[in-house]
Amino acid sequence: MAVKVGDTAPDFTLSSQNGSPVSLRDFRGKAVVLYFYPKDDTPGCTTQSCAFRDQYEVFKTAGAEVIGVSGDSPESHQKFATKYQLPFTLLSDKGDQVRKQYGATTAFGLIPGRVTYVIDNQGVVQYVFDSMFNFKGHVEEALKTLQQLQTA
Numbered sequence: 001m002a003v004k005v006g007d008t009a010p011d012f013t014l015s016s017q018n019g020s021p022v023s024l025r026d027f028r029g030k031a032v033v034l035y036f037y038p039k040d041d042t043p044g045c046t047t048q049s050c051a052f053r054d055q056y057e058v059f060k061t062a063g064a065e066v067i068g069v070s071g072d073s074p075e076s077h078q079k080f081a082t083k084y085q086l087p088f089t090l091l092s093d094k095g096d097q098v099r100k101q102y103g104a105t106t107a108f109g110l111i112p113g114r115v116t117y118v119i120d121n122q123g124v125v126q127y128v129f130d131s132m133f134n135f136k137g138h139v140e141e142a143l144k145t146l147q148q149l150q151t152a
């Protein structure tokens with residue numbers, strides 16, 4: 001069953017691009033923008049990740065951390081992050097266990113989907129954006145949601 005707005009975001013622990021374990025619970029007290037993407041260094045994923053990179057300071061100012069998740073290895077993530085100077089954490093979800101736990105869809109039944117979750121500082125999902133081809137929309141919608149949370 002897919003995680004939806006109002007649900008407590010399921011906790012998980014995955015390896016980062018540095019090989020160190022990262023848990024969602026490590027970020028309690030801070031908002032998290034958790035985005036699932038299909039694959040490192042592909043055109044759409046590069047566009048999306050670079051859009052998050054370009055707005056990273058805005059996310060930080062809004063009190064949020066950005067975390068990208070795909071099935072790629074930590075080594076692949078390290079190369080991707082270095083190549084595009086991505087300042088945030090990328091997590092390796094081998095076997096797509098966390099993707100399945102969140103119910104992040106697949107496109108055409110084959111390709112891991114592109115889904116972004118905005119999780120508030122209490123661990124509650126405030127927004128879900130699911131779009132395979134609106135790469136920059138993930139960033140725009142997440143920022144809009146964070147700004148609404150700040151003024152609420």
